Structures are given as structure tokens and as C-alpha cells.
Amino acid sequence: MKILVTGGAGFIGSAVVRLAITRGHAIVNLDALTYAACLDNVASVADHPDYHFEQADIRDRVALDAVFARHQPDAVMHLAAESHVDRSIDGPGTFIETNITGTYNMLEAARAYWETRSRPDTFRFHHISTDEVFGSLPNDLAQRFTENTPYDPRSPYSASKASSDHLVRAWHETYGLPVVLTNCSNNYGPFHFPEKLIPVIILNALAGKPLPIYGDGSNIRDWLYVEDHADALLRVLEVGAPGRSYAIGGENEHSNLELVQMLCAILDQKRPKADGSYAEQIQFVTDRPGHDARYAIDPTRIRAELGWRPSVTLAEGLEKTVQWYLDNEIWWRALQDRAGVGKRLGVSG
Template sequence: MKILVTGGAGFIGSALIRHLIRETEHEVVNIDALTYAANPDALEKAADDHRYAFEHVNIRNGEALRRVLVKHQPDGIIHLAAESHVDRSIDGPDDFIQTNIVGTFNLLDAARAYYESLDSARRARFRFHHVSTDEVYGSLGDEGLFTEETPYAPNSPYSASKASSDHLVRAWQHTYNLPTVLSNCSNNYGPWQFPEKLIPLMILNALRGRPLPVYGDGQNVRDWLYVEDHARALHQVFEQGRIGERYNIGGRNEATNLDLVHTLCATLDELAPNPDLGAREQLITFVEDRKGHDRRYAIDATKMADELGWQPRETLETGLQRTVQWYLDNPGWAESIRDAGYDGQRLGLAGNAHAANTR
């Protein structure tokens, strides 16, 4: 089987491609615009495999998408390409509208034309898997979990753009019979994540003895999912998920942002002690909260377990250990990000430097 992955040089996309090349016999076509957060190095040895091909394509370009589909003749699509940084969406929503909504429309339109050109046997095995976020559901109170039936209530430009793309995918399945499946995940973390996000920013700042900025009172809650667990789940949803269905993918690892940062500090103090710094929790600094900051996300992944037999392998503790160790083992990666112009500043909200996103 040949799978076309959009956004395959991104954080989650690269993890998925590494998994597909390492664990399956599938061929993979990666299309990516190579924007600021993409990193081809994250593909590691997968990019050297004879089953891998790359196309430098932006999903905003419908003509290029149609060309790639005709050229490579994939048996399915896993769509991850998206703008994903909430802070950036607050300050500049246009890119999110153009990429996440218009880009998804372009891909659906190209996929529909391609699908209709296939013979019946190839149509029977083709599917379009759209990868989305739990943020489309809005904010939870102190109790409860997001299920596949939770009504949509997006609260940021980012989550609204993803909700819109989800609805487009549903409409293309219902109206045009495009065989689609959809998944919504909780917060991902792990190796190769661009350090505008909370966990890598905290790790890199703590290693350098810089402030560890936490939004508001630090009591916002997120469910954390190790990226390799998510890659396994995406593969299973693509191959085994029922057409027209939605699957929530979560790590069952809820933590407040403040507790998470304390855990990271303790892990770093254990794995990379620095007597000159002392306990790194002393670096924690509370900063102005983000506009419209959702209080709590938590996913019920029962459907994934019951229908597809998927469970996360990593707890938050083991996943953070693996993540911290990766950053310790790969100091050159962070240096390359700094050389490219990013040095931990808060992106998307001018005038508030060094605050971290919780997505």
C-alpha cells in the first residue's frame, strides 16, 4: 500500500512516517511546505528508504496536489498538514484560515477527483484520514471527558479553523461518498517538537538556567500523549477505523501546566544536575495568561481501545523521561533552531516575550 502523508516533516507527521517505514511495508509519499516548524531531519533514516518519496508542496496549491496524486497514485491519504500554534492564531489568524480550512478543502477536492478516477478495486481500499485536535470541543470543567459525541465549541482561531476542516471532511463523506475517517488527539509531546510548545521550551530554558514562564496560575489542565503512541494510533485508525467515524486519541495523562513543569524540573535535576543552578523549579515564573485560554482538556479514548485495541504505552512519567533524555542527547538540534532565529520568544503575541504555549 502507498500512503500519502501531508505535513510529514512536521512533529507528528515525521513520527508517523518513521513508524510506517520502520513497522510496515507501506510506501510513503510525504508532501510538506517546509514552513518554520518543519524539520526534515526528524524523518531520520526513513528519508533514506527506497519506499519514501518527498514532494515540496503547499496544500494551499490545489493544482500541485492534483499533480502529486496523479503522479504517485496513493492508496490513501493521512492529512496532518496544518498551522497548529494557538498563540500565533490569536495574533495572525489568516494563515490558519488559509492552510487549515482552504488547504483542507483543496486536498478534499483533489482527493475526490482522484478517488473517482480509480477502478472499483482501488476505490474499495482507498481512504482519507483527517487528523484533528481535541481543542475543537472547547473547554471542560473540573469533571468529564471529551467523547466522540461532544458538541463542538472551539474557542481560539486555531481550534475554529480545525473545527471547520473537520466539518468539511464530514461533508465530503456524506455528500460525495469520499471514504473518510477522522481522529481528534490530545496534546502531543516527544522528540523533535519545535520549542514554541510548552514541554520543549521548558526543557531548553531549564537547561540554560532561563526563566520557565507559566501562563496565569498554571492550573490549566491538559491530557498528554507521547507522539510515538499517537503515530501507532493514527496507523490503526487509517487501516482499521470505520468509514465515516471519528476516533478520540488521548494519553490518559492529565496534568496541570504547573505540575507538568515541576515534573520536568525534577526530571532534569535527576538526569542533568547543575550545582550552579540548584533546583530548577526556582526558575518558574508566572506570566500574563493567554487570551481565551481554555481551562481543561481531557479525552475519553474508550472507542480506540474497544474497537481498535489501542492503548498508550507511555505514562506521562516514562514519556517525559524519554523526551528529556532525547533533548540531552541531541543538543545540536536546539542550537540549529536558535541559529535559524528562534530563541524561546513567545510567538504570536507581540510584547509578551518568553511565554509558553500549552498546546
């Protein structure tokens, strides 16, 4: 299968690209190479004969049409998006343009291409989204997000992703475009851009800086190892039912404070300080505006219908992630000078 992957130089997109190539798919990686993208993420497959890179912006419809015509993909995996909640608080306009208008352009380019090929049933447009579109859960472990949870986005980021989800469903219902949708929990793992919580904690710890935790650290997230997520996404693309959505979770719920303490314990073992524990660097900071209390996904549908479940526990995944950052200092140091990295964002709310 030839797959057009948007955002394939980003964190999750590059994991999809690497895994898809190893499984025999041909990949066209379309990425605008904005601040969070890095072609080093796909260096391991860059010379593969079935890998092709196109630098293009999903806000540029003319460029998208040219890519479809040139490569004639069998499927689209649409991951390109602005994704950092704190950045969306400071600058929501970029999120509207990329996540909403960009998705509209992708849908229209895909539909035009699909129709020129006589609307094949085998074509797929896979839209990758987030559990944040469902809003915030109470700290009642019996409640989890499902595919039928009403949408209740609470940040500019999640609102823009919710909007894009609705567009994808509308293009399926109105035009018959064969789509599948997925909403995932928080990802972590290798190549995670150093503005998100886990890499921030690892890199600040190594640098002797404070380890910032919003509020009192009680906010709960369901953590999904990025390579497990890539596996799930390919499974949905290959055998998911058109028009169907699938919630993908790691079944690993922990508070932010618990997560940071786990990271500190791993670092204490792998790179011990001369004196004391990394946990002594923990510092509670002013909470994010509108900070959702808890996310958790019920993955019953994808497990029952597609036979998928995560293979990596949180303890295993965090150990692998910490080791990867210790082994790849050249990669993360090159990104630390990019705009906004290392600064507190999202305080203007």
C-alpha cells in the same frame, strides 16, 4: 499500502512517517517546509526505497493534483496544518488559509483522484485533528471529551481545525469519499518544535532562563506520547470504519504547573545544576487570551473498537523526552533562530 502523508516533516507527521516505513508501508511525504518543518525529523528513513519526498503546499491545488497522479496513493493521512495557538492569536489569516482552504484543496484533489480510479472502497482519507475543537472542560474529572461532544472552539487555531473537520465530514456525506477522522490530546516527545510548552521548559531550564507558565499553572492537559499517537493513527487508517471518528487520548491528565515540576525533577537528576533546582526558575506570566481550562479525552471508542490504548506513561515519556533533548542539541539549536522561537507570542488578544 502506499500512503500520502501531508506535513510529514513536522512533529506528529514525522513520527507517522518513521513508524509507517518500519511497518512496511510506502510513504510519500508532502510538506511545504514552513517554519516548523524539519527534514532532519525523517533523516532515519530518507534513504529508504519506499520513502519519497515532495515539497508542495496544500494551498496549491495544481501541485496536489500532480502529486496524486505521480504517486497514486492508496490512502491519505492529512496532518499538514498550522498548529500553534499563540501564533493563531497574532496572525489568524495563515490558519484560515492553511487549515481550512488547504484541507478543502486536499479533499478536492483526493476526490478527483479517487473518482478517476472508479471510487475504490479501499481508499481512505484520514484527517488528523485536535481535541481543542471541543472547547474547554470544567475541572470536574468525571467530564471528558468523546466523539459526540459538541464543537465549541475558542481560538483561531481551534476554530480553523473545527472548520476542517466539518469539511471532511461533508465530503463523506455528500460525495461518498471514504474518510476517517481523529481528534487527539496534547502530544509530546522527540522532535517537538521548540515553541511548545515541554521543549520550551527543557531548553529554557538548560539555558538558565525563566520557565514561563501561563496564569497560575492550573490549566489541565491530557498528554499523549507522540509515538503512541502515530501507532493509533496507523491503526485507525488500517481498520477504522469509513465515516467514523476516533478520539485519541493519553489518559495522562496533569496541570501545567505539575508538568513543569515533573520536568524540573527529571532535569535535576539528569543534568543537575551547580546549586539548587531548576524549579527555582519557574515564573508565572500573563495568561493567554481565552486560555482553555482543561482538555481530557475519553478513549473508550478506539479502545473498544480498534483495541488501541497508549503504551507509555507520562513519567516514562517525559524521561525519554528530556533525554532526547539532552542527546540532540545539534537538532534543536539549528531551529532556535527560526521566526518567533524563544519569543512570547499570542499576547495581542
